[in-house]
Amino acid sequence: MDFDQIFYDLVDLDLGDILENEPMYKHTTFKVGGPARFFIHVKDTEALQRGVAFCREKNIKHMIVGKGSDLLFSDKEYEGVIFSLCQNFNKVSMNGLEIKAQAGVSMIYLAYAAAKTGLSGFEFMGGIPGTIGGGVYMNAGAYKYCFADVFTSALVLNEKNELMTLTKEQMNFGYRKSILQEHKDWVLIEATFTMNPKDPQEIISVLDKRKEKRMASQPWNFASAGSVFRNPEEKPAWKYIDECGLRGYEIGGAQVSPKHSNFIVNNGYASAKDILELILLVEKTVFDRFKVELKKEVILINWE
Numbered sequence: 001m002d003f004d005q006i007f008y009d010l011v012d013l014d015l016g017d018i019l020e021n022e023p024m025y026k027h028t029t030f031k032v033g034g035p036a037r038f039f040i041h042v043k044d045t046e047a048l049q050r051g052v053a054f055c056r057e058k059n060i061k062h063m064i065v066g067k068g069s070d071l072l073f074s075d076k077e078y079e080g081v082i083f084s085l086c087q088n089f090n091k092v093s094m095n096g097l098e099i100k101a102q103a104g105v106s107m108i109y110l111a112y113a114a115a116k117t118g119l120s121g122f123e124f125m126g127g128i129p130g131t132i133g134g135g136v137y138m139n140a141g142a143y144k145y146c147f148a149d150v151f152t153s154a155l156v157l158n159e160k161n162e163l164m165t166l167t168k169e170q171m172n173f174g175y176r177k178s179i180l181q182e183h184k185d186w187v188l189i190e191a192t193f194t195m196n197p198k199d200p201q202e203i204i205s206v207l208d209k210r211k212e213k214r215m216a217s218q219p220w221n222f223a224s225a226g227s228v229f230r231n232p233e234e235k236p237a238w239k240y241i242d243e244c245g246l247r248g249y250e251i252g253g254a255q256v257s258p259k260h261s262n263f264i265v266n267n268g269y270a271s272a273k274d275i276l277e278l279i280l281l282v283e284k285t286v287f288d289r290f291k292v293e294l295k296k297e298v299i300l301i302n303w304e
């Protein structure tokens with residue numbers, strides 16, 4: 001591929017700031033990942049449409065990233081375009097019990113912003129370090145609540161590069177599942193939520209208590225992507241991992257967190273390969289012992 005020509009074409013398209021050979025460890029909470037040939041802070045929806053159309057026409061690999069808090073990029077170069085909405089899709093509007101938030105809005109920010117205005121429903125988001133785009137994609141959740149519980153509708157760019165509105169029913173939400181996972185070429189631009197009125201102090205107190213709980217039970221001071229595996233129905237993934245004696249197990253700079261065994265942490269010098277090897281070892285060990293297939297919650301990118 002003629003990446004020099006592609007660079008000039010991308011500049012001509014006026015998409016926003018374009019970074020070349022941008023290390024993905026700067027954009028993922030695991031703090032690993034090789035360089036992306038192009039990393040673009042897209043400036044608005046029209047620019048995203050132009051960028052996506054260009055990549056499709058030229059057959060250039062491309063994807064959207066939020067805060068990279070669920071992603072394990074490989075160490076090799078991503079030979080394509082990463083579109084980030086974090087910098088410029090940050091608008092939030094509140095009208096009565098309705099909140100509209102663009103895809104790049106931080107969940108933690110939004111949870112506290114809603115709380116301060118007495119809007120309850122985002123308490124589950126308080127400790128999830130992702131964006132609204134990544135959150136809806138994953139139907140992220142905690143404390144038995146998830147996006148589906150407050151979601152009303154979303155504005156989505158579809159495979160024809162047209163904007164469409166999807167209702168909650170059309171989102172096919174399930175446990176860490178949404179229709180966006182079935183249509184990898186769709187991009188969430190904005191989501192609308194319906195909240196409940198509550199005393200702001202009461203909501204803030206719930207958020208603060210949960211933050212303390214997370215800090216006590218999760219390795220918040222190490223790079224990670226949160227829970228590596230989805231919880232099987234029978235019992236939580238961490239229990240299987242513990243019962244295999246893998247708590248604290250290390251490969252290179254990657255370690256099954258001594259604090260929470262469904263977290264794999266980067267001890268500061270892990271490669272993406274270390275992390276993947278450890279994930280595969282955990283999967284194999286649990287399968288050999290219990291005949292249970294742990295399913296990854298973390299998403300692998302650029303390993304093929």
Ligand SMILES: Cc1cc2nc3c(=O)[nH]c(=O)nc-3n(C[C@H](O)[C@H](O)[C@H](O)COP(=O)(O)OP(=O)(O)OC[C@H]3O[C@@H](n4cnc5c(N)ncnc54)[C@H](O)[C@@H]3O)c2cc1C
Binds near residue numbers: 064127131135
């Ligand atoms: C310390 C820690 C704690 C965590 N705790 C929780 C938890 O309690 N509950 C939970 O559910 N998760 C948790 N996570 C995981 C993670 O934060 C969530 O999965 C989150 O929803 C990912 O959001 P993101 O913006 O980082 O998305 P990314 O990781 O950047 O992307 C995830 C996927 O979403 C897609 N995507 C992102 N934006 C868009 C968009 N606008 N349109 C279409 N697709 C898009 C990406 O292409 C990718 O496939 C935790 C992670 C960490 C590091």
